[in-house]
Amino acid sequence: MTVNVTVTGAAGQIGYALLFRIASGQLLGPDTPVRLRLLEIPAAVKAAEGTAMELDDSAFPLLEGIDVTDDAKHAFDGTNVALLVGARPRTKGMERGDLLEANGGIFKPQGEAINSGAASDVRVLVVGNPANTNALIARSHAPDVPAERFTAMTRLDHNRAIAQLSKRLDAAVADVKKMTIWGNHSATQYPDVFHAEVRGQNAAQALNDAEWLRDTFIPTVAKRGAAIIEARGASSAASAASAAIDHVHTWIHGTPEGDWTSMAVVSDGSYGVPEGLVSSFPVVCKDGKWEIVQGLDINQFSRERIDASVRELEEERDAVRELGLI
Ligand SMILES: NC(=O)C1=CN([C@@H]2O[C@H](COP(=O)(O)OP(=O)(O)OC[C@H]3O[C@@H](n4cnc5c(N)ncnc54)[C@H](O)[C@@H]3O)[C@@H](O)[C@H]2O)C=CC1
Numbered sequence: 077m078t079v080n081v082t083v084t085g086a087a088g089q090i091g092y093a094l095l096f097r098i099a100s101g102q103l104l105g106p107d108t109p110v111r112l113r114l115l116e117i118p119a120a121v122k123a124a125e126g127t128a129m130e131l132d133d134s135a136f137p138l139l140e141g142i143d144v145t146d147d148a149k150h151a152f153d154g155t156n157v158a159l160l161v162g163a164r165p166r167t168k169g170m171e172r173g174d175l176l177e178a179n180g181g182i183f184k185p186q187g188e189a190i191n192s193g194a195a196s197d198v199r200v201l202v203v204g205n206p207a208n209t210n211a212l213i214a215r216s217h218a219p220d221v222p223a224e225r226f227t228a229m230t231r232l233d234h235n236r237a238i239a240q241l242s243k244r245l246d247a248a249v250a251d252v253k254k255m256t257i258w259g260n261h262s263a264t265q266y267p268d269v270f271h272a273e274v275r276g277q278n279a280a281q282a283l284n285d286a287e288w289l290r291d292t293f294i295p296t297v298a299k300r301g302a303a304i305i306e307a308r309g310a311s312s313a314a315s316a317a318s319a320a321i322d323h324v325h326t327w328i329h330g331t332p333e334g335d336w337t338s339m340a341v342v343s344d345g346s347y348g349v350p351e352g353l354v355s356s357f358p359v360v361c362k363d364g365k366w367e368i369v370q371g372l373d374i375n376q377f378s379r380e381r382i383d384a385s386v387r388e389l390e391e392e393r394d395a396v397r398e399l400g401l402i
């Protein structure tokens with residue numbers, strides 16, 4: 077059956093890297109036809125139409141149709157997978173906190189449109205920053221959609237952490253399992269290697285280097301977004317699109333046996349993260365559903381870092397509450 081996929085911010089740099097991969101079957105699999113709905117602001121509709129022309133020109137066998145619109149209601153009508161990418165990206169020198177107000181207004185009407193028109197199986201991934209809190213806003217305006225369908229992206233952080241660890245241990249990326257990102261998709265995020273495994277061995281033990289972990293690994297992963305901006309003069313785009321593909325593919329098709337992934341999901345109170353916050357956890361996916369991995373032993377070092385990132389999420393929640401956005 078054909079799956080309707082909505083992409084917001086379709087004319088942006090992530091959109092440009094993402095759409096061709098969706099249309100080629102990498103999001104949903106090689107047997108699933110897809111219909112795309114591209115949502116943009118009026119000023120960027122023409123550019124999105126240009127991308128749609130290129131999608132046509134690629135003659136993707138799985139692509140059944142493309143609609144470009146500036147109307148959120150139309151964009152989300154009957155949607156099965158909604159990728160909320162459109163937002164104001166952080167530019168040089170800008171703090172993520174500044175983004176809250178600029179982006180909050182976008183995600184309220186989009187949540188309402190998802191609530192009123194999306195398919196009953198809709199799955200939502202928020203990529204646009206501040207992703208966790210934007211997901212919180214969208215979710216709070218979609219009371220009829222089950223909370224577990226709203227997620228935010230920390231898969232890029234997860235992939236960055238795997239890449240850094242595999243380099244350090246001279247291991248293949250595929251040899252790293254059970255990486256975890258906790259908390260917010262921001263510089264306070266906590267990439268946790270204490271439960272990770274490299275070639276079957278505990279990663280923290282394999283590293284045996286608390287200093288590198290604390291002073292190099294964690295800040296490198298947590299500040300990678302800023303480092304890319306510094307280097308490219310623009311924020312991560314192809315790697316972000318790749319992580320969005322990974323996130324939804326894993327959600328639908330499942331995590332491999334003996335592994336898990338990281339997703340920011342609506343907290344049920346697990347690991348002391350207040351209920352309702354959209355926070356990153358280790359999750360396993362099966363049959364199109366995610367579940368937080370339970371029972372992990374959290375040491376003091378990890379506890380402090382998880383708590384700090386969760387505190388930031390609470391502050392963001394309080395700020396958008398004050399702005400009347402939730
Ligand atoms: N969660 C994550 O790991 C990552 C998140 N991001 C975030 O993703 C977002 C998009 O990044 P880029 O594509 O590089 O930005 P971009 O500026 O190239 O594109 C954003 C697009 O969104 C559109 N847009 C703005 N408001 C909209 C609305 N209300 N409805 C529909 N479209 C709208 C703009 O017209 C623009 O075309 C940014 O917020 C960025 O910070 C980027 C990298 C990683």
Ligand SMILES: O=C([O-])CC(=O)C(=O)O
Pocket residue numbers: 165166205232300301302304311312
């Ligand atoms: O900070 C940004 O705008 C881009 C971002 O989220 C990342 O690269 O992780």
